[in-house]
Every structure is written in C-alpha cells, then in structure tokens.
Amino acid sequence: MSPSTSHISAQLRQLIYYHLDNNLIRNALFLAGRLHAYEPRASEASFLLALCYLQNGQVKAAWESSRNFGSRGTHLGCSYVYAQACLDLGKYIDGINALERSKALWTSKTHWNKHSETRRQHLPDAAAVLCLQGKLWHAHKELNKAVECYVEALKLNPFMWDAFLGLCETGVNVRVPNIYKMSSELFTLISSSLQDDAESPIDKPAPSSGPLQKQTNANPSLDPFTSATSRADSLTTHGSSALWEKLNGSTVSVASTGGSTHIIHEGAETPGEQSSESDDPRLVNGTGGAEVSWEPPLAPTRKNRTIQTIGGDHAMDPPPKMKPTGIRPRTRTKTDADEHATAQADKDGTTGPRIGDRKRTVSGQVAHPTGPHPTEPGAPQRRSVRLFNQIKPTTSKFSGTALGVKDSRELKKLRATGTKGRSATSTNVGRVVSGNNRKHIGEVHDGDNREYRTTSLPMQNGVHHASSKGAAIERSKSIEALSWLLELFSKLASGHFAMTRYKCTDAIQLFNSLSQGQRDTPWVLAQIGRAYYEQAMYSDAEKYFVRVRAMAPSRVEDMEIYSTILWHLKNDVEMAYLAHELMEVDRLSPQAWVAVGNSFSHQRDHDQALKCFKRATQLDAHFAYGFTLQGHEFVANEEYDKALEAYRQGVNADSRHYNAWYGLGTVYDKMGKLDFAEQHFRNAANINPTNAVLICCIGLVLEKMNNPKAALVQYGRACSLAPHSVLARFRKARALMKLQELKLALGELKVLKDMAPDEANVHYLLGKLYKMLHDKGNAIKHFTTALNLDPKAAQYIKDAMESLDDEEEDEDDMA
Numbered sequence: 080m081s082p083s084t085s086h087i088s089a090q091l092r093q094l095i096y097y098h099l100d101n102n103l104i105r106n107a108l109f110l111a112g113r114l115h116a117y118e119p120r121a122s123e124a125s126f127l128l129a130l131c132y133l134q135n136g137q138v139k140a141a142w143e144s145s146r147n148f149g150s151r152g153t154h155l156g157c158s159y160v161y162a163q164a165c166l167d168l169g170k171y172i173d174g175i176n177a178l179e180r181s182k183a184l185w186t187s188k189t190h191w192n193k194h195s196e197t198r199r200q201h202l203p204d205a206a207a208v209l210c211l212q213g214k215l216w217h218a219h220k221e222l223n224k225a226v227e228c229y230v231e232a233l234k235l236n237p238f239m240w241d242a243f244l245g246l247c248e249t250g251v252n253v254r255v256p257n258i259y260k261m262s263s264e265l266f267t268l269i270s271s272s273l274q275d276d277a278e279s280p281i282d283k284p285a286p287s288s289g290p291l292q293k294q295t296n297a298n299p300s301l302d303p304f305t306s307a308t309s310r311a312d313s314l315t316t317h318g319s320s321a322l323w324e325k326l327n328g329s330t331v332s333v334a335s336t337g338g339s340t341h342i343i344h345e346g347a348e349t350p351g352e353q354s355s356e357s358d359d360p361r362l363v364n365g366t367g368g369a370e371v372s373w374e375p376p377l378a379p380t381r382k383n384r385t386i387q388t389i390g391g392d393h394a395m396d397p398p399p400k401m402k403p404t405g406i407r408p409r410t411r412t413k414t415d416a417d418e419h420a421t422a423q424a425d426k427d428g429t430t431g432p433r434i435g436d437r438k439r440t441v442s443g444q445v446a447h448p449t450g451p452h453p454t455e456p457g458a459p460q461r462r463s464v465r466l467f468n469q470i471k472p473t474t475s476k477f478s479g480t481a482l483g484v485k486d487s488r489e490l491k492k493l494r495a496t497g498t499k500g501r502s503a504t505s506t507n508v509g510r511v512v513s514g515n516n517r518k519h520i521g522e523v524h525d526g527d528n529r530e531y532r533t534t535s536l537p538m539q540n541g542v543h544h545a546s547s548k549g550a551a552i553e554r555s556k557s558i559e560a561l562s563w564l565l566e567l568f569s570k571l572a573s574g575h576f577a578m579t580r581y582k583c584t585d586a587i588q589l590f591n592s593l594s595q596g597q598r599d600t601p602w603v604l605a606q607i608g609r610a611y612y613e614q615a616m617y618s619d620a621e622k623y624f625v626r627v628r629a630m631a632p633s634r635v636e637d638m639e640i641y642s643t644i645l646w647h648l649k650n651d652v653e654m655a656y657l658a659h660e661l662m663e664v665d666r667l668s669p670q671a672w673v674a675v676g677n678s679f680s681h682q683r684d685h686d687q688a689l690k691c692f693k694r695a696t697q698l699d700a701h702f703a704y705g706f707t708l709q710g711h712e713f714v715a716n717e718e719y720d721k722a723l724e725a726y727r728q729g730v731n732a733d734s735r736h737y738n739a740w741y742g743l744g745t746v747y748d749k750m751g752k753l754d755f756a757e758q759h760f761r762n763a764a765n766i767n768p769t770n771a772v773l774i775c776c777i778g779l780v781l782e783k784m785n786n787p788k789a790a791l792v793q794y795g796r797a798c799s800l801a802p803h804s805v806l807a808r809f810r811k812a813r814a815l816m817k818l819q820e821l822k823l824a825l826g827e828l829k830v831l832k833d834m835a836p837d838e839a840n841v842h843y844l845l846g847k848l849y850k851m852l853h854d855k856g857n858a859i860k861h862f863t864t865a866l867n868l869d870p871k872a873a874q875y876i877k878d879a880m881e882s883l884d885d886e887e888e889d890e891d892d893m894a
Contacts, residue, residue: 088118095127096201104135115144122148126156133160138167152180159203162211171219178212191236192268206236213245222249233258237265237565243572247579250735250766255576259569261562567597574606579735581767583610601631605640612640613770614801617647628657635661635668639704642674646681654678669695669702676708685712696728703733710742719746737766741773748780756780771801775810782810787817805835809844816848824848839869843876850879 091114098107108131115124129145132138142164148154149161150173158181165174188204203211213228226249232242237259246253574589587610590603597603608623624641627634638661645654658678661671676691689712695705706729713722723746729739744759757780764773778793791814797807808831815824828845835841842865849858859880866876 088114088121088124091117092123092127095131096199099131099134100199104131107131108135122154122157126154126160129157129160129164133163138164142168142170149177150180152177152182152184155181155184155202155208158184159208159211162215166211166215166218169218171215174215175212175219178208178215189235189268191238204235206232206239206242209235210239210242210245213242217245217249222251225249226251234264238568240568244575247576248733248735253576255569255573259565259572261558261565265561266558567593571597571603574603578606578610578613581613581769583613583769586610599626599630601627601634604630605634605637608644609637609640612644613767615772615804617644620644621648632660633664635665635670638670639673642670642677646677649681651678651681654681667698669699669705672698673705673708680708680712680715685715688712701732703729703736703739705729706732707736707738707742710739710746714742714746714749719750722746735766737763737770737773740766741776744776744780748776748783753780753784757784769800771797771804771807774800775804775807778810778814782814782817787814790814791818803834805831805838805841808834809841812844812848816844816851821848821851825852837868839865839872842868843872843879846876846879850882 091110095107095110095114098104098110108128111124111128111131115121115128118124125144125148129141129149132141132144141160145157145161145164147157149157149159152158158177161177162174165171165177185203185205185208188202189206190200190204191206193200209228209232213225213232216222216225216228226246229242229246229249232239233246236242243258570589570593574586577583577586577589587607590598590607590610593603604623604627608620608627611617611620611623621641621644624637624644627637628641638657642654642657645657654674655678658671658674661668661674665671672691672695676688676695679685679691680688689709692705692709692712696702696709699705706725710722710725710729713719713725723743726739726742726746729736729742733739740759740763744756744763747753747756747759757777760773760776760780764770764777767773774793774797778790778797781787781793782790791811794807794811794814797804798811801807808827812824812827812831815821815827825848828841828848831838831841832845842861846858846861846865849855849861862876862880866873869876
C-alpha cells in the first residue's frame with residue numbers, strides 16, 4: 080500500500096520549516112527541491128523553494144521559482160517572495176503588481192502579535208506586505224505612494240521599524256507621538272490575542288470518538304473538577320450504555336421530591352467507578368449531544384462508594400455508629416417496610432417471599448428475571464439485597480436519621496470536609512443510600528442535589544471568577560507592557576526623526592532621555608555620534624564612536640562616518656587601524672572600502688582613494704556617500720566634469736543626501752556658474768536647514784554676486800545657528816566691512832579673535848579694519864601677528880603693510 084500523498088508533502092514541509100527555523104538553509108533548500116519535485120504544480124512547494132533560495136542569497140533563483148504563482152497573485156507567499164526578489168533585481172513595478180494582485184489574500188490579516196516560541200505564521204500579514212510595497216514605490220521614486228504604504232503599515236503595526244525608517248527617508252513631516260500611542264485598535268488586538276492564547280489549539284486535546292467529543296469544555300486541563308486519572312477513565316467508560324444500565328439499574332432514572340423531576344438520560348453520567356469526571360456538572364448526552372446542566376451523579380456511584388467504605392479504604396474517620404431503635408419515622412413508607420422485612424428474612428436464612436418472587440443463583444444473580452418494576456421499567460435487581468448479606472441492617476434509626484435534622488447537618492459537614500479526598504465524600508453518601516428503597520433513594524439524592532447546588536456551584540463560580548480575574552490581570556499586564564514598548568519606540572523614533580531633520584540638539588536630548596540600558600547600545604551611541612558630527616563637533620563625536628567600537632567591534636554600520644571624523648581630526652593612525660579592522664570584519668561592505676579610501680585621501684593619494692570609493696559603490700549601488708566622496712576626490716584633482724557626474728549619481732541614489740547637493744554647488748561655484756551654485760546650495764540647505772556651513776555657502780555666492788546685504792542676512796542666520804562657528808562670524812564681519820559698518824565689524828572681529836587667537840586670517844582682517852579706521856598702530860600689530868602665524872601669506876600681508884605706509888605718505892603730502 081503506497082503512502083498518502085498529503086502525508087508525504089506535509090512531512091516534507093515540516094522538515095523544511097524545521098531547517099529554516101534552525102538556520103540550516105542549505106538543508107532546507109535541498110528538501111524544498113524534493114518537495115517541488117514531488118509536487119511540481121503545487122503553489123506551496125514553489126513558495127518554499129523560492130523562500131529557501133531567497134534566504135540563501137540566490138535572488139535570481141527565488142525570482143524564477145516564485146514567478147509562476149507570484150506574478151499572478153494566486154499564492155500570498157509566492158507573491159511576497161517574488162516582490163522581495165523584484166526589489167533586489169530592480170523590477171519594482173513587477174513586484175508592486177504582484178502584491179496588488181494578491182491583495183485579497185493579505186488585506187485583512189494582522190498577526191504581528193501572534194508569533195511566539197511555540198507558534199508561527201509563515202505567510203506575511205498586511206503590515207509586512209504594505210511595508211514591502213512602500214519600499215518598492217520608494218525605489219521607483221514614487222514617494223507619495225510610498226508614504227501611503229508606510230503609513231498604512233504603521234497603522235497596522237507600529238513596531239514596523241523599516242516602515243518608519245522609510246517614512247523618514249521620504250522627507251515628509253511625521254508626528255511621531257501619533258504613531259506610538261495606545262489606540263483602541265491596539266487594545267482590541269491585544270485583548271483578542273490573549274483570548275486566542277487562552278483558546279489556543281495547542282492546548283486542546285485530540286478529538287475522541289466518544290461522547291466527550293462534544294463537551295463544551297474543550298480544555299479539560301483547565302477544569303478544576305477533573306484530574307488526569309479521571310479523564311483517562313472517562314474516555315474508556317463514558318459511552319458504555321450496557322455497563323451503565325447494569326450499574327445504574329435502568330435506562331431512565333426519575334428522582335422526585337416536592338414535585339420536581341430530574342431526568343438523567345442514558346450515557347449522560349460517567350459510570351460509577353470512582354471517576355472524578357462525574358463531578359463535572361458540564362455533562363453531555365452521549366446520543367443526542369444535549370447538555371444536562373448542574374446534575375450530580377445518582378445512586379449507582381454512591382453504591383460503589385459504599386463498597387469502598389466497607390473495604391476500609393477511607394481517608395477520614397467513619398461517622399459515629401447509631402443504636403437500633405424500634406421507632407419508625409413518619410416518612411417511612413410501606414415499600415420501605417416490605418423491603419426491610421425481605422432483607423431481614425434473607426439474613427436469617429428464611430425462604431420468605433421475595434419481591435416479584437425472584438430466585439437467585441449461588442452467585443447472587445437472578446435466575447429467572449421477572450417483568451419490570453411498575454414504577455421503573457426495565458430495572459434489574461437492586462444491589463442493596465446483596466449488600467445486606469454483608470451489612471447488619473439498622474431497621475428504623477438508620478433510615479430515620481437519613482432524613483433527620485441532626486444527622487443531615489452532620490452529613491453536610493462531612494460533605495464539606497470531604498472535598499479534600501474523593502473517597503471521603505463517597506463514603507458518607509454511600510452510608511445514607513444503602514438500605515433504602517429506590518423511591519427513598521430519589522428523595523435522599525434530591526437532597527444531595529440541593530446540597531450540590533449550594534456547595535459545588537459556588538465553588539465553580541469562584542473558580543470561574545478567579546479565572547476571569549486572572550485573565551483581567553494578564554490583560555492588564557499585557558497592556559502595560561505594550562504601553563512601555565510604545566513609549567520606548569516613541570523616544571527612539573523621535574530621536575531618529577530629529578536626526579533625519581538634522582535637529583541634532585533635540586536628537587541628543589531625546590536619546591539621552593532613554594534608560595541607561597537602552598542608551599548604552601551601539602545603535603543609539605552611533606546616532607548620538609552622528610549628531611555631534613553633523614554639528615562639526617568632531618572630538619565629541621569621536622568619543623561616542625570609540626564606545627561603539629569597544630562595544631561592537633564587528634559593527635560596520637556608520638563606520639564611514641567615524642572614518643570621516645578621523646579624517647577631519649587628522650588622526651592617521653586610528654584611520655588606518657579602523658580600515659584594517661573593517662576589512663577583516665567584512666571586506667565586501669562599502670563602509671570598509673570608504674575607510675580605506677579616506678586613509679588614502681588623507682595621504683593625498685587621490686587616485687587610490689578614488690579606486691576605493693568606486694569599489695564601495697560597486698558593492699552597493701545605493702550607497703550615496705560613496706559617490707559623494709568620489710566627487711570630492713575629483714574636485715581635488717580639478718576634474719570638475721567627473722565630479723559633477725559623481726555628485727549626480729549620489730543625488731540619484733538618495734535625493735535627500737545633502738552632501739551631494741553641496742558638492743554640486745561647490746563645483747558650479749568653482750566653474751563660475753553662480754546661479755547654479757546658489758540653487759544647489761539652497762537645495763542642500765532645505766534638506767539640512769541647521770547646517771551653518773551650507774548657509775555660509777549661500778552667503779558667499781551672494782557676496783560674489785555683489786549682493787552683500789543678502790549675504791549678510793545669510794551670515795547672520797549662520798551665526799545664530801552656530802554661535803561658535805569661526806567661519807560664519809568671519810564672513811559676517813567681512814560683509815559688514817563691505818557695507819561700511821565698521822564698528823559692528825570691529826565687535827564681531829574682537830569676539831572672533833578670542834574664539835580663534837591663532838587664526839591668521841582673523842588678524843589680517845583686523846589689520847585691514849584698523850587701517851580703514853586709520854589706527855596705524857593696531858593695524859601694524861595685527862598684520863605682524865598674521866605674518867608670524869602664516870608665513871606663506873607673507874606677500875599679501877607685506878603688500879597691505881606697504882599700502883598702509885603709502886596712505887600715510889599721501890596724507891602727509893596733502894597736509
């Protein structure tokens with residue numbers, strides 16, 4: 080007999096997921112090949128094969144494997160893998176169309192909070208698909224559609240960090256607190272997730288063929304009234320109607336007291352074999368499945384308990400013995416007296432008439448069964464007859480106290496304390512039942528019904544109340560944890576968003592507001608280092624990147640910034656050491672090649688630096704900083720056309736890379752195309768409005784265009800943005816001198832002299848200012864200081880000093 084096809088494919092899929100989860104990609108790929116060969120037309124097989132190819136880095140193979148079902152949108156997994164491969168291969172529209180065609184398969188799915196150690200969702204939900212769709216639109220330069228997809232993804236899953244990063248990269252304005260807040264949708268999602276956890280199929284037992292299959296309580300392990308032993312017993316005895324009739328004595332048992340009737344159908348009770356399943360009030364009819372609520376077990380169970388008591392297997396002391404008495408209670412009936420007389424005759428060995436003239440064999444069985452009892456059709460012989468062969472009867476006192484007040488109170492006491500052990504409860508009830516006729520049994524049992532409802536029902540309600548209280552506590556803790564995570568993500572996202580808008584001071588404050596454990600992580604420290612770098616505070620930035628290197632020596636992200644910081648600090652040794660370490664970590668990373676190129680650039684070996692930067696962009700065509708550094712090297716070699724091409728490639732890779740816009744403006748400025756230079760500098764300043772250098776560049780172009788007033792406005796803005804910027808204040812003073820605002824210029828230069836006392840240009844400008852103020856002594860003083868600080872500029876300084884003497888001679892001649 081050949082094995083089942085579905086079972087073979089299911090086993091292969093299980094093995095594939097096992098190897099994928101354990102990062103055994105090659106094994107998973109091999110098994111996926113076997114599954115695809117076994118089911119070449121199955122979409123699931125194509126999906127798993129494509130997924131394994133994608134995780135193994137074989138993007139083209141993943142695209143080919145998933146194209147059939149993925150491009151048509153008939154299988155969500157295939158469409159998702161196909162779209163991911165299209166993103167890597169540059170086929171953006173194909174990927175977008177595939178996701179759109181499969182929209183009906185993912186649009187209503189949300190299960191980001193349903194993944195754990197014991198369960199998984201192997202297909203993506205709407206948030207994941209929308210994030211991928213946003214990346215495809217973003218790569219296709221359709222920023223508006225990309226923003227829409229990112230926003231929808233974050234609405235469904237605020238922890239979709241990729242979507243938030245993409246949203247920041249588009250340049251749109253984002254209100255971060257509105258993303259990371261506890262909304263009604265999140266609250267509902269968490270509540271439903273907890274409910275699903277409580278009803279998880281992992282906890283449900285496999286369905287059985289017996290009546291327990293229809294029980295309302297699908298998780299017996301959560302039932303406080305059951306145990307493992309009782310569940311095992313009930314599975315084997317619950318549905319046996321023949322055994323039930325033999326032990327219970329009838330197929331239908333009627334117990335009435337005070338006009339109330341309780342009917343227990345066949346199969347509705349667990350047979351009396353001391354199974355604690357009989358205490359479960361949620362009992363099901365074995366034939367019709369109708370539920371009989373809150374009915375305790377009847378006499379047969381209690382008779383078994385009597386036998387246990389006789390055997391002496393009891394956890395509590397027996398109740399006090401009662402003396403026989405001849406006083407009959409008023410509640411005794413004629414039937415009771417007849418049955419008692421019959422039992423007494425059997426004990427004495429007489430052959431008096433039995434009920435229905437039944438004869439028994441030596442073993443005690445009915446030799447010739449008579450017709451059914453008039454009140455109980457089809458009832459077999461009572462076991463109480465056999466019990467009286469072993470128990471000495473107590474004629475009237477025993478039956479009387481069964482309904483009496485004193486012993487009834489004692490019974491309630493024993494039942495209450497007997498809940499600790501199963502045999503304790505069964506013993507007391509058995510002592511009451513034995514020796515009574517069936518009608519009397521019904522009366523006593525109805526009393527037990529009332530007893531059950533007043534003791535067991537509140538117990539179960541208490542358990543349910545505790546369970547609901549526990550669920551409420553669990554929900555409260557989950558909501559509290561989710562709120563904490565949202566607050567953490569809000570701070571991280573706010574800091575990153577401030578960095579993308581180059582609000583460096585705000586970003587530093589936000590990152591520093593994190594807890595120490597979250598702040599002292601490589602990603603956060605690198606972000607703080609970048610913030611100081613953007614403010615040209617290179618020494619402070621270096622400190623943070625040193626901590627990042629010590630904490631994560633194998634980290635390559637952001638190391639291109641660290642290398643540039645070392646370039647500005649002119650730290651050749653550290654720069655070379657960093658380049659060697661990054662090459663050892665990952666020689667195929669663009670950051671490593673940028674570090675090597677910066678090292679060559681600082682040694683003024685521009686050709687070697689260019690080769691390294693080109694290698695970086697070959698490894699990652701979207702690495703905009705690599706193109707920008709190429710442009711800088713071309714400018715150093717005065718190859719302006721090549722520099723323009725490199726900067727344009729940088730802008731094409733990242734339209735918000737302000738360094739490339741700045742490079743374009745610099746090249747146009749050197750080429751004398753001031754209008755183009757101003758335009759590109761303004762583009763860069765719009766992206767990074769807090770960079771004082773970009774503002775100064777705009778002012779410098781305006782100054783060259785003979786517009787000193789507009790230039791002064793830009794310089795004043797730069798000084799307000801960076802009060803400690805020497806360049807901004809220097810150019811502001813120079814613009815004031817051109818506008819003949821000499822006193823204001825003098826004030827700026829005095830401040831500048833204190834800020835940079837060793838700067839030759841500052842002293843040279845002071846000398847010119849004092850010359851315009853006809854202060855020859857101070858002018859000569861500052862010219863001399865500038866000459867000592869920069870001997871290379873001696874010719875310019877000497878010319879200024881000679882002009883000062885010429886002016887003095889002219890004044891003497893005029894006098």
